[in-house]
Amino acid sequence: MTVDQDTRKALRWNAGLRSSETKKKVSGPDYSMSYACLTCKTANKRHVEGLPSDYPLKMQCPVCNGTMFNVGRHFKAPKKSDLTQWKKVQFLIEHGFLFQKIRLEPNSYESVPYPATLEEAREFVVKYRSWAITDTL
């Protein structure tokens, strides 16, 4: 009976180890970023070794050889046919807004939502111009 109890204890211990390993993997230095190509109107996840800051702002698109922009981890690409939304995305990128988080207060979890329309984007790039990434283009 004692052997059984020990085995059970050991099993539980192993299970605990395994779950903490999984956790480490999730929060580890493994990131992937979306890169958007304005010509192809697609976004693809790319993986680069290292920290998010090691990801280049631009990459060459393997399809059209144009430029793909690093639009972060949470970018949702519009449909290819949604030209209005792609126009907005292009407008934002051209003004240095690559869907980076805009936090009005440092260390705040709240960030400014990105504009839904091109019209809103025109105001957005003016209002938040101090957050713009200026070395992208």
Ligand SMILES: [Zn+2]
């Ligand atoms: Zn392309």
